[in-house]
Amino acid sequence: MAVVDQSAAPVSAERSAARARKPNKLFRNLTAKIAMIPLVFVSVGVFVGFTIWTIVYSFTSSKLLPKLNFVGFEQYTRLWADRRWLQSIENLAIFGFFSLILTLVVGFTLAALLDRKIRGEDVFRTIILYPFALSFIVTGLVWQWILNPQFGIQHIVQSLGWTSFQFDPLNNPDIVLYGILIAGIWQGTGLIMCIMLAGLRGIDDDIWKAAKVDGIGTLKTYLRIIIPMMRPVFITSLVLIAAGIIKVYDLVVAQTSGGPGLASQMPAMYVYDYMFGGQNLGQGFAASTMMLVTVAIILIPWAYLEFGGKKRG
């Protein structure tokens, strides 16, 4: 996210430091601190407080209501022995793997296409971003219809003459994840494309000229020179996609509700069902703690790269 701002940050800090040495420094600093109070309260109080609350209660045997009778890691042992949880982790891994790769590849390809200065770029950009501006619920429903065997793609292809054509992903446990994947990519690509486009536009034209002088082909220039140069952009995109994947909930609920069977269950749905349907809060807390840990594993290295490294440099 700080892809473009990085260079600007130190300058601004110096400037404001110079400004802060003016006489009313103390007053301004005090006001500035006061101005931050609501924000700090919200981000620390609410987010940290609630997260810690959830983690603490994941070590209890809470059933219908949260109670503080600690049972150690019992909920976690049970969680990792639950077939449904294991299945949803596996589903998330498959869905996540393909979703990550395809969104990056498609997003970058579209951005490269757009970078060629096509006519009507603004309109194109808006249309590609439209799916992202829709609610997951709408996306899920739209794709539920398109993939519906009775009047969706399968039906259209069959009515065009290819009667043996079979494409019914949402009712087939073997391929249901790919049905959801299509909808997910449809929704997510636009954002990644825009971020990639920003990265491509940030690359100096001289590099292209130099590559041309050296007789390097376009494809090779992209693969060997441009993409390595866009590493920070790729990392940011990766983090954004990954965080979205772990949270995936509405999309699956709207399309399949986790079915058929357990074939498209996701961790977030597992947590939700245990908290509201299963009357087993403790295990739901344990599952959501596992999700938080995963998010932290993804975020911390990124935060270190984006922010931590710069302080020393």
Place this chain on the structure above:
Amino acid sequence: MARAVTTRRKTLTTLAAWGIALLIFFPILWMILTSFKTEQDAVLSPPVWFWFDWTTENYVTVMDRANYFRFFMNSVIIAIGSTALGLLIAIPAAWSMAFVPGAKTKDLLMWMLSTKMMPGVAVLVPIYLIFIKLKLLDTHFGLIIVIMLINLPIIIWMLYTYFKEIPGEILEAARMDGATLRSEILYVLLPMAIPGIASTVLLNIILAWNEAFWTITLTTVDAAPLTKFISSFSSPQGLFYAKLSAASTMAIAPILIMGWFSQKQLVRGLTFGAVK
């Protein structure tokens, strides 16, 4: 971008891009077309594309039957309310971060953004319990607060990047002329940041409008917005295919229209200011 691109090649890439755009827009287009069909035409085999008897009867039915207007108003109230409340907290904070940064400012910004990536289910129960205790379930106020909390990181981040582009000297000049802090922010900073604030508002209205996880969990009837309305038609099975299309089209129409007229700001907002 003075890269040499031949005209023929340019035409080809343009054609390819538009083909892709059509493919991407197709699901939305199909939904809109279906919403104007009769239920019989909607499931016709082979499908009819444009040459059917256009009808608005689905829209009439949906509005009559489902009390669509109330859901719509709830969406409006929640989207505008949460954005306004968010701005109220975010403007002072973003001012402070942009013009009086401390040693921890970057860390705090980073922290704010990472909360945006947190899975909502992880904090669902504590929020739910507080809602029960304070009788906030199914109220506009409760939803406004929760949705504001969820989108606050983005509001702050966007305002921060916009504020940082404003030279501090201008604010300083105002201060030298004896402006109080309040008028410095209200009459100098805010008018200069209007384009930035506008796109922040826009993006937040869209995000709040689409928020499904929390609205579905925390509302039943009174404060339920459009996302809840659509999700209540969980399984169409061909019976209400055209009507559901009409309902969904109405739910996304404001977004599509707003998006069209503000594409530039939208792109910038959605990419956290990375694309200008």
